[in-house]
Amino acid sequence: MWQMKSPAMSCFFCVMLLFQIAHAESLDVSTWDQVNHNILIVLTILVSILLFIVIAFSCYIICSVKRSKDPERGLLIPDNSKGLLIPDNSKGLLIPDNSKEDTKISTSEKIDEEKGTNISISKVDKEIESLRRRIEYQEKLFFLERLILDADTAHPRLEVFDGGKSVKDTGTMRNVAMNSTRFDSHIFILATEGFITGKHYWEVDVGKKNNWKLGVASEAVTRKGSVILCPRNGFWVMALSDGIEYWACTDPWTRLNVRSKPQKIGILLDISAGQLTFYDIQSEMTLYTFSIAESDKKGKLFPFFSVGSSVGKKDPEPLKLCQ
Template sequence: MAAANYLPSEDQFLCSICLDVFTDPVSTACGHNFCKHCITEHWDRSDIYQCPMCNNEFNTRPELHVNTFISEMVAEFRRSAQQKASSSSSSSEQQVFKPGEIHCDVCTETKLKALKSCLVCLTSYCETHLEPHLTMSGLKRHQLIDPVENLEDRMCPKHDKPLELFCKTDQTCVCMLCTVLDHKMHDVVPLKEAYEGKKAELETESQQMIQKRQLKIEEIKHSVDLSKEEADREIAEGVQVFTALKESAERGQANLINTIKEKQKTTENQAEDFIKELEQELSELKKRSSEVEQVTHSEDHLHFIQRFMSLKVAPPTKDWTEVSIHSSHEGTVVRAVVQLEETFSKEMKKLLEAELKRVQKYAVDVTLDPDTTNPYLILSDDGKQVSHGDVKKNLPNNQERFSYCNCVLGKQSFSSGRFYFEVQVKGKTKWDLGVARESINRKGAIILSPWSGNWTLRLRNGNEYKALDDPPVLLSLKSRPQKVGVFVDYEEGLVSFYDVDAAALIYSFTGCSFTDKLFPFFGPGLNDGGQNSAPLTISPVRVN
């Protein structure tokens, strides 16, 4: 009964090993008390049997029995603390556990919402059952966190100890036993230190990601502004060109109508003059016919003969056999359309010159990649020229090199945006030029076509130009290009070729689908005994 009326301080009921209230307390021969589980486990890990408090050694492992007196005192102490906690919290209504929330592991009937989880006890507590952790000095040392699920995951699966350390070497959470067994000599720090480091790293990384995306937003906005300016400029140029064409067409139409009307008026006037002259002659002929009729009815032969001679020579008549009215409109419309076409060509040339200037703004510095060069090709030291030689060089057969096709790629690759480069083709009778995707076949024959990853222009026989589309397109060019410009818009799926000197568009591949890196593609063609010895030369871009 004395134990029920008087309770010692909490510190007298704490195990010196686990620092918690005794569970199944046992006493050693030296008079010190421990949890039965704690002292048993302590001796299991040691080769000698000694008291953890006074280091008193025992020759043999002591047989342990629960100290019933202390056990009853501890039980009474727990009941008292529980009642105290219940009475102190009875005035406040606690929240009942709801689906999706963490519940108290101690509540037996109505599960209440957990306020905290203990990383030492691996238990979640409601407000009532949390009270001992807030009032008892031994339990105050336990680490409390906001309620979480699966607290058993916080125990080492191998040693059944709390995961309270972090191995920086293996980047994993470990327990105390792991540091002396599996992670010996590793860089191990407390979880809190690792938490602070990882938190700072994550915050830094997060800030960097935020900054990158903010910069990307500004970049996109700036691109939109530039695109709008370019769109407005192109609209203005387009309106100007179409206005000029429309005005030219209207002038041509007006001139055509006036010309035809004037010619028709001339024809009508000529016809009126002819009709007037014919009517006058017709009148005279009718008068003469009347006189002839009078003479032919006379029986006076002398008078008839005398009148016959005068009627025979008069009136003088015109020979109308070759006289006719011809339409003079033929060819008028054709000439007007030809003139309109000339105007259209002039305006088209202006547009193409402006277009070429725009794409030249995306000029890039391209150099040839010697690691991709076919062994029969000759590269200049600066990587700007390539031609075909007659002798095969002994080069490493690396994965990037073209072993069959006489071609070479540029060093630079592009997987977004726009780019432009120019190549001098002067003096050559054959060449292949364009872009190719990274996955192009390097070790066998290549059929140059978009489906095989090539978008190229080809010259053969000195003047036979083809766009190697699917199917290939034979081109009819007004002049032989001396310098070819290649422009690519990756996102739009566009590859265009220009005659730089003539500022003319040669051909455009449209609707292309680019999925991997693109490389400039060069094929100088066979040497042909010196007839095609001129090199393909990458030229610096100069805006006209």
């Protein structure tokens, strides 16, 4: 049995075989008419053509399969994003490299997620801090004192009104009794009640005043003649000067960095802890804290107020106790 060397030879052999069959039929069967003989020839030709087409298509398929299996021929698959191709070592194919793009997307998503997390944490921290300040404020209100200004300690230029809740600078020396408790050189005034133990809290409405001084004074402070405000002399005071400069009246005075101009000042005296703290009520910020040494305390500590300077231009705006 001999073998076909190629699809073309196979096709040629089949065609020749069909022609021989047709010729043999025409020789052996003499009774066929000419028409039947012609039909047989036509059918033979059609079958030959169909067979040729089938064999040609089979050859094309076989060649395509061989080409796809050739490791030196890579199948190029385009990357829709950047057109990058990378080899697939296992199959000899080139496939798109999406790793860099995926890394960029993952990194971007991670950064966005971290930013969102940081913003959320920052927001929570602010809420916690705000809540803490509100709780502290409510605790201070537990020690709120209902103070009354002591007109007998007021400098002659000062006028106490509103039932002892407000004081202002009249700018003129009033005709008042010069008793031993009155300040005669500085426009100072004290509250009627002093404290020797415990916690005490009060609030003062300074409004739009450009000059004021607030704090506590020892019962034994000098009330006649000139005096320097400082803890060594029995004064623990915070001051505003000319509407611009905030001071802690230490020795020497300490300039304070106050961002906004407070209109209400909260003052907490903790005698047991030896501290006096000033607060901006609106912003809930601590402005300054004094340490009160036992050696500087002489008797009771009285709430202290001043509406301005005795030598400067008067500031007609009053100080008001908040009740």
